[in-house]
Each structure stands twice: as C-alpha cells, then as structure tokens.
Amino acid sequence: MSVLIIAEQQQSCLDEATLSAVSAGRQLGEVDILIAGHNVADIAVQAQQISGVRKVLLADASVYAHVLAETLAPLVVQLADSYSHIVAAATSFGKNLLPRVAALLDCAPVSDVTAIIDTQTFVRPIYAGNALQTVRCEQAKQLLTIRTTAFALAEITGGEAVIENIAAVAAPQLSRFIERSLTKSEHPELTTAKIVVSGGRGLGSAENFAALLNPLADTLNAAIGASRAAVDADYAPNDYQVGQTGKIVAPDLYIAIGVSGAIQHLAGMKDSKVIVAINKDAEAPIFKVADYGLVADLNTAVPELIQQIKAIIH
Numbered sequence: 001m002s003v004l005i006i007a008e009q010q011q012s013c014l015d016e017a018t019l020s021a022v023s024a025g026r027q028l029g030e031v032d033i034l035i036a037g038h039n040v041a042d043i044a045v046q047a048q049q050i051s052g053v054r055k056v057l058l059a060d061a062s063v064y065a066h067v068l069a070e071t072l073a074p075l076v077v078q079l080a081d082s083y084s085h086i087v088a089a090a091t092s093f094g095k096n097l098l099p100r101v102a103a104l105l106d107c108a109p110v111s112d113v114t115a116i117i118d119t120q121t122f123v124r125p126i127y128a129g130n131a132l133q134t135v136r137c138e139q140a141k142q143l144l145t146i147r148t149t150a151f152a153l154a155e156i157t158g159g160e161a162v163i164e165n166i167a168a169v170a171a172p173q174l175s176r177f178i179e180r181s182l183t184k185s186e187h188p189e190l191t192t193a194k195i196v197v198s199g200g201r202g203l204g205s206a207e208n209f210a211a212l213l214n215p216l217a218d219t220l221n222a223a224i225g226a227s228r229a230a231v232d233a234d235y236a237p238n239d240y241q242v243g244q245t246g247k248i249v250a251p252d253l254y255i256a257i258g259v260s261g262a263i264q265h266l267a268g269m270k271d272s273k274v275i276v277a278i279n280k281d282a283e284a285p286i287f288k289v290a291d292y293g294l295v296a297d298l299n300t301a302v303p304e305l306i307q308q309i310k311a312i313i314h
C-alpha cells in the first residue's frame with residue numbers, strides 16, 4: 001500500500017494537522033507527502049525529517065502560492081495513480097480539497113476518520129459524534145480525511161525522505177485568490193492548544209466576552225473558543241467556533257463558560273481530557289460531560305478564578 005499525504009502549511013512551517021495525517025498514513029502503508037506552495041523548499045526539508053516518510057513531493061510554483069483547492073485538486077489527481085490511499089486532515093483545508101479530488105477520480109471519500117481498522121475499514125463519528133460508524137470501503141483507491149485529535153503527531157525527527165520536485169499541473173481558471181483575512185490573536189492556535197477557554201451566549205456581549213475571557217486565557221496561556229450562539233451574536237469571530245460545524249478540539253483542559261452544552265457543541269470538545277464548566281443553571285447539559293462544574297454567575301466566578309490562578313502561579 002502506498003499513501004499520499006496532502007500537507008498543510010502555515011507561516012513557513014508544516015501544520016501540526018499534517019503530522020497527525022502522517023501518523024494515520026503510516027497505519028496504511030508507505031507514506032509520501034505532497035507539499036504544494038510557493039517558496040516552500042524549507043517546508044519540504046522539514047517534511048523530509050518526519051520519521052517513516054519515504055518521499056516528499058515538492059510542487060513549488062507561484063500558481064500554488066495561496067493553495068486554492070480548485071488549483072490543487074488537478075495536481076493530486078495527476079499523482080493519484082501511484083497511490084492506494086490519499087489522506088488529508090479533516091481541517092477546513094482538507095474538507096475543501098478531498099471531495100473535489102474524489103469527484104474528479106469518481107471515488108467516494110471517507111471523511112473524519114477517527115480509527116483505522118485495516119486498509120479498507122475505518123471508524124468515523126456520525127450524528128454529531130453520538131455514534132461511531134465502521135465503514136468498509138472496497139474501492140481500489142481510498143480517499144480519507146482524518147480527525148486530527150484521534151491521531152498522535154508524527155515526530156519531525158529521524159526521517160530520511162528524498163525530495164522530488166514535481167511540476168505544476170494546469171487547472172481551470174474558474175476561481176482566484178482575492179484576500180485572506182485572519183483573526184490576529186496573541187493566544188495559541190485553537191486546535192493545537194493544551195488549554196482552551198470557551199465562551200457561550202451566557203457572556204452576554206462581545207465586550208464582556210473579551211473582558212472576561214482574554215485575561216483568563218492570558219493567565220493560562222490558553223486559546224479562546226466559542227459556541228456557535230456566541231459567534232452568531234458577534235461576541236467572537238467565526239474561526240473561534242467549537243463544535244459540529246466549527247473546530248474539533250481535544251485539549252488537556254477545556255473550560256466552558258456560559259455554554260449550555262448542546263450536542264453540536266459537545267461534538268467539538270467532548271474528547272478534551274479535563275472539562276470544567278461554569279454555568280448559573282445547575283441543569284445545563286454541559287455538567288453531564290464536565291469533570292468539574294461550578295454553578296455560579298460567570299460575571300463573578302471568572303474574575304475570582306483569574307485571581308486565584310494568579311495567586312497560585314506567582
């Protein structure tokens with residue numbers, strides 16, 4: 001079996017999601033990594049060092065500067081003949097790319113894989129994570145997105161992969177890059193942070209969301225997340241959303257503040273190692289998954305919590 005991993009990169013380094021995809025790929029066969037971008041030779045050198053990687057395919061061309069899924073898909077399709085499996089992380093990038101590749105190859109992709117039983121059998125969550133489905137897929141080529149929280153990060157050490165330069169592939173000019181607007185944050189990235197402080201509609205306003213969660217996140221060096229209700233009410237930007245239609249996180253510590261715990265929210269955070277909930281309603285469903293619960297008004301509890309943590313740290 002030979003496996004092609006589609007790498008993601010950010011600010012000139014490999015995204016951690018790629019390292020999870022490599023771990024998944026290693027369970028399936030020999031792993032090659034595709035790095036597509038512009039001026040990304042350094043990233044290829046990084047990828048070369050990941051243990052267990054056979055080959056790094058480097059498509060370094062201006063056409064891949066913004067790595068649009070529409071541009072990248074024909075390149076992956078051209079490489080597909082040599083691989084039994086094509087794997088990407090189930091991130092916004094992977095979820096955008098893989099279905100396009102699958103359609104072009106006339107294959108059914110298997111999305112959000114959380115466990116690999118064998119080269120044709122995969123486990124994936126359904127019904128917002130309330131059930132796990134085991135899928136056996138007998139097509140000749142398997143296209144998978146993997147849930148990053150379910151696979152350990154491959155280490156960027158000990159590898160001796162060769163780097164092979166490959167040419168760009170012509171793509172239909174039906175879409176073009178206009179701009180990328182990213183939320184600037186001093187805090188760690190949400191999907192990889194060890195601690196996540198997450199706010200819900202209970203925060204009441206964007207001002208209160210920032211005034212209470214920023215200092216708590218600063219104190220704990222945590223990322224900030226939000227429920228969909230908080231995002232819809234403009235308390236927090238869209239890319240903070242945790243849940244079924246947001247990001248999937250599994251940090252060491254998840255602190256849910258003013259979040260009721262709807263199943264769609266739990267789908268994104270219930271695999272967190274320790275869950276703390278602060279909510280004034282003792283019946284809130286979040287307490288069913290919480291390891292520690294505080295029934296209190298968040299407006300007094302959060303400032304007190306910050307004070308207590310600071311007292312312990314200093």
Ligand SMILES: Cc1cc2nc3c(=O)[nH]c(=O)nc-3n(C[C@H](O)[C@H](O)[C@H](O)COP(=O)(O)OP(=O)(O)OC[C@H]3O[C@@H](n4cnc5c(N)ncnc54)[C@H](O)[C@@H]3O)c2cc1C
Pocket residue numbers: 199200201202203226227228229230241242243244245246247257258259260261262263264265268278279280281284296297298299
């Ligand atoms: C198809 C679909 C996909 C969805 N995807 C997502 C998703 O990805 N992520 C997501 O989060 N949701 C998602 N939702 C929405 C979800 O169903 C809930 O509506 C949402 O999670 C509720 O957000 P919340 O807990 O912030 O708000 P609410 O349910 O309004 O809860 C607010 C909580 O704050 C508490 N509170 C209020 N004031 C205070 C106070 N002063 N002190 C302490 N506690 C207080 C309340 O007791 C309450 O429990 C989705 C829904 C659908 C239908």
